[in-house]
Amino acid sequence: MDTLQFLMDGFAVALTPTNLLFALFGAFIGTLIGALPGLGPANGVAILIPLAFTLGLPPETAMILLTSVYAGAMYGGRISSILLNIPGDEPAMMTCLDGYPMAQKGKAAEALAMSAIASFAGSLIGTIGLILLAPVLARFALTFGPAEYFALFMLAFATLGGITGKNPMKTVVAATIGIMISTVGIDIATGTQRYTFGVLKLYEGIDFILAIVGLFAISELLFFIEERAGAGRKMIKVGKLMLRPKEILAAVPTMFRGGILGFIAGVLPGAGASLGSFISYTMEKQYLGKKAHFGDGDPRGVAAPEAGNNGAASGALVPMLTLGVPGSGTTAVLLAMLISLNITPGPLMFTQNADIVWGVIAALLIGNVLLLLLNIPLVGFFVKLLSVPPMYLLPIVTMVAFVGIYSISHSAFDLYFMIAFGVAGYVLRKLEIPMVPIILGMLLGPEMEKNLGHALVISDGEWSILWASPLALGLWIVAGLGLILPYIIGPILRRRMNNAMKESPTSD
Amino acid sequence: MTARGDRILGIGLLVLAVAYGWVAQGWPEPFGGAETVGPETFPTLLAVVLGLSSVYLILKPDPDTKWPMGRTGAEILLSIVILALYAFLLEPLGFVISTTLAVSALCWRMGARPVSAFLTGLISAVVVFVLFNYALELSLPAGLLEFE
Numbered sequence: 001m002d003t004l005q006f007l008m009d010g011f012a013v014a015l016t017p018t019n020l021l022f023a024l025f026g027a028f029i030g031t032l033i034g035a036l037p038g039l040g041p042a043n044g045v046a047i048l049i050p051l052a053f054t055l056g057l058p059p060e061t062a063m064i065l066l067t068s069v070y071a072g073a074m075y076g077g078r079i080s081s082i083l084l085n086i087p088g089d090e091p092a093m094m095t096c097l098d099g100y101p102m103a104q105k106g107k108a109a110e111a112l113a114m115s116a117i118a119s120f121a122g123s124l125i126g127t128i129g130l131i132l133l134a135p136v137l138a139r140f141a142l143t144f145g146p147a148e149y150f151a152l153f154m155l156a157f158a159t160l161g162g163i164t165g166k167n168p169m170k171t172v173v174a175a176t177i178g179i180m181i182s183t184v185g186i187d188i189a190t191g192t193q194r195y196t197f198g199v200l201k202l203y204e205g206i207d208f209i210l211a212i213v214g215l216f217a218i219s220e221l222l223f224f225i226e227e228r229a230g231a232g233r234k235m236i237k238v239g240k241l242m243l244r245p246k247e248i249l250a251a252v253p254t255m256f257r258g259g260i261l262g263f264i265a266g267v268l269p270g271a272g273a274s275l276g277s278f279i280s281y282t283m284e285k286q287y288l289g290k291k292a293h294f295g296d297g298d299p300r301g302v303a304a305p306e307a308g309n310n311g312a313a314s315g316a317l318v319p320m321l322t323l324g325v326p327g328s329g330t331t332a333v334l335l336a337m338l339i340s341l342n343i344t345p346g347p348l349m350f351t352q353n354a355d356i357v358w359g360v361i362a363a364l365l366i367g368n369v370l371l372l373l374l375n376i377p378l379v380g381f382f383v384k385l386l387s388v389p390p391m392y393l394l395p396i397v398t399m400v401a402f403v404g405i406y407s408i409s410h411s412a413f414d415l416y417f418m419i420a421f422g423v424a425g426y427v428l429r430k431l432e433i434p435m436v437p438i439i440l441g442m443l444l445g446p447e448m449e450k451n452l453g454h455a456l457v458i459s460d461g462e463w464s465i466l467w468a469s470p471l472a473l474g475l476w477i478v479a480g481l482g483l484i485l486p487y488i489i490g491p492i493l494r495r496r497m498n499n500a501m502k503e504s505p506t507s508d
Numbered sequence: 509m510t511a512r513g514d515r516i517l518g519i520g521l522l523v524l525a526v527a528y529g530w531v532a533q534g535w536p537e538p539f540g541g542a543e544t545v546g547p548e549t550f551p552t553l554l555a556v557v558l559g560l561s562s563v564y565l566i567l568k569p570d571p572d573t574k575w576p577m578g579r580t581g582a583e584i585l586l587s588i589v590i591l592a593l594y595a596f597l598l599e600p601l602g603f604v605i606s607t608t609l610a611v612s613a614l615c616w617r618m619g620a621r622p623v624s625a626f627l628t629g630l631i632s633a634v635v636v637f638v639l640f641n642y643a644l645e646l647s648l649p650a651g652l653l654e655f656e
Contacts, residue, residue: 403603419592
């Protein structure tokens with residue numbers, strides 16, 4: 001069993017005291033990030049990237065830190081769903097349906113504990129799936145030529161909007177803008193200066209970390225100012241924890257099913273954690289039928305979506321690690337970290353940077369145990385922090401973003417750039433242009449161009465090579481479907497999700 | 509007009525696409541003669557894609573979202589100005605002073621009472637400064653508070 005051997009090596013990396021400490025720190029910060037309003041997981045990981053850099057962390061430690069933050073954020077999202085009926089991030093939306101009614105009945109502590117256990121189960125299932133599937137997929141991906149890679153990138157962009165996405169054309173626009181930004185600077189292949197306008201600062205291209213922090217953190221601040229949501233909201237008191245082992249055992253099959261469904265949704269392009277939690281919830285509701293009272297504060301209604309979205313979070317790492325093609329915003333940000341660390345993502349990473357890949361996977365397992373241990377006793381503390389109103393929190397977060405960016409290059413010029421990206425991000429988000437494809441475009445642009453170039457050199461300028469092999473053609477077809485399906489299925493699925501929200505009597 | 513936002517965006521992007529594509533055609537041939545794939549191939553492709561999708565936006569725009577006007581709009585502009593001033597003053601005034609000012613101003617504009625806004629700014633500035641300069645040994649500019 002090669003995999004087992006690698007996993008053991010991974011544990012050896014992840015269990016060194018420094019790495020363990022960073023995993024713990026990441027898990028803690030991640031839960032905070034997930035719990036706090038206005039700080040989604042992608043946003044939180046983005047702000048931490050410059051810090052990981054300036055601390056001069058070795059690559060595996062930096063990745064372990066960020067992966068733990070990612071896992072933690074998925075845990076944290078449920079806290080505000082249950083206590084405030086406001087999802088901390090989108091995947092936590094389904095948790096509101098039964099979590100909030102439970103909290104209203106004075107069972108907030110039980111709901112929080114149940115969701116922590118379900119998150120753990122979902123993550124565990126997802127991570128086991130990742131361990132089994134990733135090496136296989138990586139081996140398969142080694143057979144990809146440049147044409148297949150080019151098609152794969154197209155697929156990644158086409159499905160990024162998700163099946164529930166609103167206007168796929170806006171995803172196309174966003175991705176193209178991102179790729180265009182990536183072409184600024186000196187062309188690696190020929191040395192031609194492109195779009196530098198003689199500005200020295202632009203010769204090396206535009207740093208995507210600035211762009212990511214600007215697009216996420218700064219635009220979020222502007223949104224909060226617009227919505228005047230500075231004061232925060234009242235929340236439900238958390239009572240004493242009275243969860244009986246019987247109740248947990250009753251929910252174990254639910255967690256198991258939710259975790260598996262979530263993992264599958266996470267691996268598939270274009271589905272992601274939101275769909276993972278949605279599918280887990282609705283399937284479970286149908287499966288249990290009259291035996292459960294979903295929507296009315298059934299603990300299993302909390303367990304299913306939580307297991308689903310955490311399973312999906314681990315699943316989403318599969319395409320990111322094996323193909324270098326992330327399926328969600330947060331994994332895109334993790335990819336940015338890898339590229340900044342000079343690690344070429346993709347199947348070769350499994351052989352060339354095995355210590356990093358397996359260290360991260362092992363850290364994910366350890367992180368989950370840490371998260372479960374952190375979450376049950378510390379839930380009161382997280383709840384207290386949740387009551388910090390955003391009007392104090394967001395300015396501080398913005399300041400941390402400034403510090404991070406400044407400490408990379410010690411130049412005020414970069415800060416102006418970041419602000420400009422923030423303002424642009426605000427305007428584009430108002431126009432419903434999604435941010436993630438822009439970032440993914442900036443990250444994948446250079447690789448796309450390289451693969452296009454290689455493919456055309458091989459074929460001596462014959463463009464048809466791009467869809468000549470059956471595999472490449474298949475990828476193109478799926479990419480095409482990814483753009484067309486949202487027009488057909490999207491409205492139906494969206495309506496169903498809305499109906500599910502409406503059916504529950506407590507949601508407004 | 510209910511769909512002005514997308515139309516304006518579409519026109520702007522179309523202009524960008526044309527300019528972007530046009531600039532790409534003007535680059536000198538790389539040393540060693542032209543190949544099938546030059547530095548302009550990929551940008552040209554991108555310009556075409558962006559051009560077509562911006563035409564789509566102009567023809568089939570989504571309904572407008574509400575744009576902040578009046579006071580909210582002014583608040584947003586003000587906070588952008590605060591951020592820009594923060595970046596501008598970070599080095600001359602030093603981290604602690606500029607951060608105190610910027611964070612307090614933002615907290616205050618988001619609705620905090622002036623005193624608590626100021627305290628938040630001051631405390632967060634000092635904590636982060638001490639943490640970075642002494643614990644993590646990354647130097648943030650001391651500015652006016654430089655003693656050496």
